[in-house]
Amino acid sequence: MERPRNRALVPAGNDASAYTCVRSLAKHGVGSVVASEKSNPPAAASKYCDEFAALPDPRADLLAYRDALLDLAAREDVQTVIPIRCEDGYVLSKYRDAFEAHVSLVVPPTDALASVHDRLALADAAEAAGVPVPETRLLSEADDWADARIVKSRYNVLTDAYVDDFGERDVDVVKALHHVEAGERIDADAVRAEMHHDPIVQSFVERDGEYMVAALCEDGEVVSSFQHHQLRGNSYTGGGGVYRRSMYDPDLESVAVDLLEELEFHGLACIEYMQEAGTGDYVLTEINPRMWQSLPSTVHAGADFPWYYWLAAAGRTDDVVDDYEMGVGTHYLHGEVGHLASVLTDDSPNVVRPSLSGTAWTIAASMVTEPHFDYLKRDDPGPFLAGLRTVVS
Secondary structure (H helix, E strand, O other), X not given: OOOOOOEEEEEOOOOHHHHHHHHHHHHOOOEEEEEEOOOOOHHHHOOOOOEEEEOOOOOOOHHHHXXXXXXXXXXXXXXXXXXXXXXXXXXXXXXXXXXXXXXXXXXXXXXXXHHHHEXXXXXXXXXXXXXXXXXXXXXXXXXXXXXXXXXXXXXXXXXXXXXXXXXXXXXXXXXXXXXXXXXXXXXXXXXXXXXXXXXXXXXOOOEEEEEEEEEEEEOOEEEEEEEEEEEEEEEOOEEEEEEEEEEOOHXXXXXXXXXXXXXXXXXXXXXXXXXXXXXXXXXXXXXXXXXXXXXXXXXXXXXXXXXXXXXXXXXXXXXXXXXXXXXXXXXXXXXXXXXXXXXXXXXXXXXXXXXXXXXXXXXXXXXXXXXOEOOOOOOOOHHHXXXXXXXXX
């Protein structure tokens, strides 16, 4: 049987954003090829998934992963590839010419990608744009530990483009985060060994909330944007949003647009902010140039970014609708379990640990008042069950 020509290639791990792309595009008559190194990713368990294709593990061999993606992109029925994970964003930008021989992409060129992957360079860009950002310096240059600090990876993703001892087949993502209390010093050599490079040190920001701006840009111009207030993260100390509510604040829009214009950004951008206690300023945390963990909440509120990406790849940005519903709260159930577990497992000298019972009650109450979930869909239970099997295993 002849394949339909309008399909998107959706690389997937155990993430809800890939499933949201598949579900969203299907509602617009666009098919999907879900591809993964996982044997049963949740997106492939959806009734909306047209086809599943196996991929090599990018963490084992990035070039083998690239070549397998290229083989799928070369199919006549595949029209675009959606960057879901860090590896995808890097591969699609670095080898953009090879991919665009077969498909249309909406991804930044490599120099722009490097400016957001490198959090030190991103801090410089934010300062140039007049956007608040924590004081940021390399660990090797940090000599003042009188105040509370955060130590984290300099790079959003580690590759040979950023790290000297990485080869072109190597890729990794370092999520380690060290909270350093005022007056404390850390073992710098041990941290560098753990992170495989010289990480950054940032001033600790007393936050009054965490926020996200999602955007699709075309040559530095914002085509569509979305905002949410992150009410809970992966951990009580922070992390990706697992309970969020859509909102709009012109001040938040301003700092996001100013930064994206300074970067002349092209493609998808997930920008994370902290609201500083006392000043109310939105302080930049980082940018992820790909789809985001909380994409299901974005689409649930009416900002259909998988469809917007498809339209942009087809040269139809004029058809993108820049609008969504305010005050819509959604949950990532597996992430809520992780948040509750973090009360027992995580530790920070700078963030007060909440009580386990209080956290459990708060989570349960919010699910009753706002029963909207990333995976749990009555008409399509397969992805939730696949995700549950992954969590249990």
